[in-house]
Amino acid sequence: MENKFTVRGLNLYYGDFQALKNINIDIPEHKVTALIGPSGCGKSTFLRTLDRMQDTVEGARVEGQILFDGEDIYRRDCDVIKLRKKVGMVFQSPNPFPKSIYENIVYGPRVHGITEKKKLDEIVERTLKEVALWDETKDRLNDSALGMSGGQQQRLCIARCLAVEPEVILMDEPTSALDPVATAKIEGLMHELSKKYTIVIVTHNMQQAGRISDQTAFFLLGELLEVNPTDKIFSDPDNIKTEEYISGRFG
Amino acid sequence: MELETQKFGTKRSESIRKQTKSKAFFGMIWVVAGITLAVLFLILGFVLVKGVPHITWTFLSQEPEMLGAEGGIFSVIVGTVAVTAMAVVIATPIGVAGAVYFNEYSKGGRVIKVIRFFTEVLAGIPSIIFGLFGFAFFVVYMNMGWSVLAGALTLTLMILPTIIRTTEESLKTVPMSYREGSLSLGATKWYTIKKVVLPCCWGGILTGVILGLGRAIGETAALMFTIGGSLNIPTSVFSSTRTMALHLYMLASEGISDEKTYATAALLIIIVLLINTSATRIGRKMTNGK
Ligand SMILES: Nc1ncnc2c1ncn2[C@@H]1O[C@H](COP(=O)(O)OP(=O)(O)O)[C@@H](O)[C@H]1O
Numbered sequence: 001m002e003n004k005f006t007v008r009g010l011n012l013y014y015g016d017f018q019a020l021k022n023i024n025i026d027i028p029e030h031k032v033t034a035l036i037g038p039s040g041c042g043k044s045t046f047l048r049t050l051d052r053m054q055d056t057v058e059g060a061r062v063e064g065q066i067l068f069d070g071e072d073i074y075r076r077d078c079d080v081i082k083l084r085k086k087v088g089m090v091f092q093s094p095n096p097f098p099k100s101i102y103e104n105i106v107y108g109p110r111v112h113g114i115t116e117k118k119k120l121d122e123i124v125e126r127t128l129k130e131v132a133l134w135d136e137t138k139d140r141l142n143d144s145a146l147g148m149s150g151g152q153q154q155r156l157c158i159a160r161c162l163a164v165e166p167e168v169i170l171m172d173e174p175t176s177a178l179d180p181v182a183t184a185k186i187e188g189l190m191h192e193l194s195k196k197y198t199i200v201i202v203t204h205n206m207q208q209a210g211r212i213s214d215q216t217a218f219f220l221l222g223e224l225l226e227v228n229p230t231d232k233i234f235s236d237p238d239n240i241k242t243e244e245y246i247s248g249r250f251g
Numbered sequence: 252m253e254l255e256t257q258k259f260g261t262k263r264s265e266s267i268r269k270q271t272k273s274k275a276f277f278g279m280i281w282v283v284a285g286i287t288l289a290v291l292f293l294i295l296g297f298v299l300v301k302g303v304p305h306i307t308w309t310f311l312s313q314e315p316e317m318l319g320a321e322g323g324i325f326s327v328i329v330g331t332v333a334v335t336a337m338a339v340v341i342a343t344p345i346g347v348a349g350a351v352y353f354n355e356y357s358k359g360g361r362v363i364k365v366i367r368f369f370t371e372v373l374a375g376i377p378s379i380i381f382g383l384f385g386f387a388f389f390v391v392y393m394n395m396g397w398s399v400l401a402g403a404l405t406l407t408l409m410i411l412p413t414i415i416r417t418t419e420e421s422l423k424t425v426p427m428s429y430r431e432g433s434l435s436l437g438a439t440k441w442y443t444i445k446k447v448v449l450p451c452c453w454g455g456i457l458t459g460v461i462l463g464l465g466r467a468i469g470e471t472a473a474l475m476f477t478i479g480g481s482l483n484i485p486t487s488v489f490s491s492t493r494t495m496a497l498h499l500y501m502l503a504s505e506g507i508s509d510e511k512t513y514a515t516a517a518l519l520i521i522i523v524l525l526i527n528t529s530a531t532r533i534g535r536k537m538t539n540g541k
Pocket residue numbers: 014017019037038039040041042043044045046057
């Protein structure tokens with residue numbers, strides 16, 4: 001099993017505040033890795049270091065090493081554009097652009113130089129089918145994406161992310177703003193996606209982590225306390241804190 | 252028991268007092284609003300009633316004769332369009348670029364704070380000062396003479412802060428999550444601004460441009476020393492010319508013709524009203540029609 005990401009000795013500071021402390025973790029290819037922990041422990045921050053979205057935050061400073069397919073993404077000559085093409089992100093609340101459904105999906109491909117109408121049409125159809133949105137939207141591709149329900153919007157955002165053919169999908173609590181039905185749909189979708197993509201997902205929801213992930217990482221106050229196969233984490237965790245968190249004693 | 256009724260009693264009278272107070276307050280608001288409206292209609296009505304009957308096809312299409320006492324104001328209309336349009340055309344790209352730079356690229360640097368401070372100050376400077384500066388710098392030092400160009404550049408300086416500020420306001424309303432969504436797909440910052448951020452802002456930018464245009468059209472002091480006041484149709488950007496507001500000022504101050512003065516004033520009011528209503532409509536369409 002190949003590792004998609006290898007993280008070694010990662011520290012992250014917001015000014016003087018250290019938000020991540022010496023993180024070491026391997027993220028295997030074509031698996032779902034869940035990041036859990038109480039809020040404010042650094043899950044989002046860690047996730048955003050993986051595609052260098054953290055670069056956009058004023059005053060954030062990174063130390064250590066993150067290898068993506070064996071190459072250090074924090075070395076000076078790393079091509080961030082290429083990295084972000086391969087590592088897509090789905091955000092906590094759905095953030096489709098205020099454009100049509102069609103325009104949302106072709107946005108990424110256009111960024112990367114695809115202009116041919118036929119190709120773009122194909123991408124739209126393929127990705128909307130992949131997120132099980134095609135039947136609902138094929139007759140109104142030119143309608144505004146903002147008119148869709150929250151769950152549909154989030155699936156559209158996943159489709160938008162798939163349109164640039166990423167290898168990894170980072171998801172930051174993608175269902176926290178959705179109702180249970182929409183959540184169930186997205187979870188089913190993740191199961192499908194995990195066959196083709198490597199997925200890293202932050203979740204607040206223990207059951208969700210248990211249902212969808214192969215490996216789970218437990219964060220607490222900026223430290224990574226435990227990484228183990230999800231079965232093991234939920235039945236026989238190594239760390240007493242993990243057990244306390246999972247059994248709902250804090251957080 | 253007694254204490255409680257007493258308390259209740261005072262509470263009640265207090266609430267009644269509050270109600271009367273708020274009634275009085277609302278009454279006052281109505282009176283003030285009424286006065287404002289009355290004044291507005293008085294001014295508009297006065298000028299329109301005195302001026303509109305003299306706005307004839309001849310007035311619009313003929314060139315002025317005898318310093319404007321006879322004939323029409325065609326060349327003045329052309330001059331107005333030339334100067335204000337040129338000012339807006341120069342100020343808009345600079346203003347939008349400045350706002351984008353302040354808001355998207357230079358979060359909180361010291362130089363930026365200084366520049367921003369000066370743009371704010373610029374907005375509060377009386378227009379006659381702009382006129383003096385325009386005369387000294389554009390007309391004399393840059394050797395442009397009294398001209399459309401010198402006037403337009405002077406107006407540009409004047410309306411730039413307005414355009415910058417309104418553009419910045421609308422840039423701030425664009426959710427951070429749109430920018431992140433675009434960046435995470437591998438777009439560059441500039442591409443993100445061009446394709447996602449700015450398209451959300453056209454309505455706001457248009458508002459700024461219209462406000463600036465309104466200020467430019469009504470301006471006299473800044474143009475008095477910079478465009479000269481020729482009544483000929485301008486043939487190049489170096490021609491001296493005259494705008495409607497300046498024409499109005501000259502007609503009135505030199506007592507040339509009451510009739511033409513009010514006709515010009517009425518036309519000016521109508522144009523400003525037209526610009527404002529159409530701008531609101533376009534702005535609304537742009538924001539809704541996404
Ligand atoms: N932009 C920022 N500037 C300063 N501190 C931040 C910033 N973003 C997050 N933090 C802090 O870093 C810590 C981790 O935040 P985050 O990664 O969002 O946690 P989580 O996603 O686990 O809830 C928190 O204490 C938070 O207050």
